[in-house]
Amino acid sequence: MRVRKNIRDHLAWIFAAALACALLVWTAFNVLGAPGGLGFSALLLLTLVVVFYAAWLETSNQRRTLKSSEDLLNEAIEGLPHGFELYDADDRLVMCNEVAIRLQPHLKGIMKPGMKFETAARLAAESGFVPGTIGRVDEWVEERMARHGAPSSTIERRHINGRWYVISESRTRDGGVVCMRTDITERKRADVALVAAKEQAELASRAKTEFLANMSHDLRTLLNAIIGFADIMKVEMLGPIGVPKYREYAVAISDSGSHLLHIINDILDLTKFESVSVSLNEEEFDVEPVINDVLTLLALKAESGEVEMVKVISAELPRLNADKVRVMQMLGNLLSNAVKFTPPGGTVKILAEPHDKCGLKITVVDTGIGISDADIPLVLEPFGQVGSGMIGILEGTGLGLPLVKAMIERHGGEFQIVSKPSVGTTVSIIFPAERVLRHG
Numbered sequence: 001m002r003v004r005k006n007i008r009d010h011l012a013w014i015f016a017a018a019l020a021c022a023l024l025v026w027t028a029f030n031v032l033g034a035p036g037g038l039g040f041s042a043l044l045l046l047t048l049v050v051v052f053y054a055a056w057l058e059t060s061n062q063r064r065t066l067k068s069s070e071d072l073l074n075e076a077i078e079g080l081p082h083g084f085e086l087y088d089a090d091d092r093l094v095m096c097n098e099v100a101i102r103l104q105p106h107l108k109g110i111m112k113p114g115m116k117f118e119t120a121a122r123l124a125a126e127s128g129f130v131p132g133t134i135g136r137v138d139e140w141v142e143e144r145m146a147r148h149g150a151p152s153s154t155i156e157r158r159h160i161n162g163r164w165y166v167i168s169e170s171r172t173r174d175g176g177v178v179c180m181r182t183d184i185t186e187r188k189r190a191d192v193a194l195v196a197a198k199e200q201a202e203l204a205s206r207a208k209t210e211f212l213a214n215m216s217h218d219l220r221t222l223l224n225a226i227i228g229f230a231d232i233m234k235v236e237m238l239g240p241i242g243v244p245k246y247r248e249y250a251v252a253i254s255d256s257g258s259h260l261l262h263i264i265n266d267i268l269d270l271t272k273f274e275s276v277s278v279s280l281n282e283e284e285f286d287v288e289p290v291i292n293d294v295l296t297l298l299a300l301k302a303e304s305g306e307v308e309m310v311k312v313i314s315a316e317l318p319r320l321n322a323d324k325v326r327v328m329q330m331l332g333n334l335l336s337n338a339v340k341f342t343p344p345g346g347t348v349k350i351l352a353e354p355h356d357k358c359g360l361k362i363t364v365v366d367t368g369i370g371i372s373d374a375d376i377p378l379v380l381e382p383f384g385q386v387g388s389g390m391i392g393i394l395e396g397t398g399l400g401l402p403l404v405k406a407m408i409e410r411h412g413g414e415f416q417i418v419s420k421p422s423v424g425t426t427v428s429i430i431f432p433a434e435r436v437l438r439h440g
Helices: 002-032 038-078 098-102 117-126 137-148 187-233 244-274 286-306 324-338 373-379 391-392 400-410
Strands: 084-089 093-096 152-158 164-171 177-183 282-285 308-313 319-323 347-354 358-368 414-420 426-431
Touching: 093 391, 098 177, 098 286, 117 137, 137 152, 164 187, 187 244, 187 358, 187 373, 282 391, 286 308, 286 324, 286 347, 319 324, 324 347, 324 358, 324 400, 373 414, 400 414, 400 426
Parallel strands: 308 347
Antiparallel strands: 084 093, 084 177, 152 164, 164 177, 282 319, 347 358, 358 426, 414 426
């Protein structure tokens, strides 16, 4: 457009120069007289010829530049993967690319410069290319023209050929409209497949949860009976067993049954927290008594493993609004893991303090065998265990850390773990500010 303006400017300049030369020639003949002004007139005529020739050369260059720019613009527009249409201020088609024609087969042979947009809209409705237009062509055309007249609009719709398109329109400075058409069929199909996969996964998850809940109930009923009878035999409640070896078997049955019951409970808890069905029994409570209770439960285990347990509680520790049973379960899992994987002579420390984001942070630090950075994602997966060294000979299901992570996240909190082999592990659970109750 700027090149065309330059040509107009040059033509105006040429016309002005020619007019000036003509005036000079007329003056030479009428004022100086034809004989006296003949030489001067010839000079002016020569000057006029030179001026016209120079102007012609300049105009030719400008035309070539314009042609080159137009070719480049057309090439760029044809190279677009989207349909491109440009309408002028009178809503007539100025130009379009082949993609735009291909995406609108009902306009084949009609979509040419000068075509009115309303004509294209009406043909789309009358041909049935746009679903839902049969019997309401005029109404649909009126609606489409209203959207077309907006400063900008985006329409997403499915055409009769089964393909989906996004149509984006925007106004130009001179009142025209630029229209872009994009085929989004593959994206739509991917979205549908994703939704279907998600629904299928949710159905599978619900089925798994229901299965585990039913199975766990049945297994726990049987295990409780086995553990109960084994405990009766272990303490010889109904009289001496007679054979000491049988009592040892009863102890083994009781211990194994209790361990299996613990595993089943962990599996069921993890399944619940992975789904959206579990609810928290929230209450307000002080955190320190909960920590003391967990330390008491693990005191014998720590003593038998020659592991020192240390408690560090901040004097400004706030109260907590959370599921108290789940908090105790989280701390029990963290401390039990720390004691289990800390060799004799090591230390397990639990710290509770306000967090810098106005939350509450509980951290368990051990001097145990540690975990490499590469293995941390593994131990955070259900049943994930690092099968090397001391870990391989220690009992465990690999559910402790994933369960703690699921529980703290259900509380809206954050789980953090840092570890280094042969140095130890630090695990923190951080409760958000909305679960913290300040004193006073």
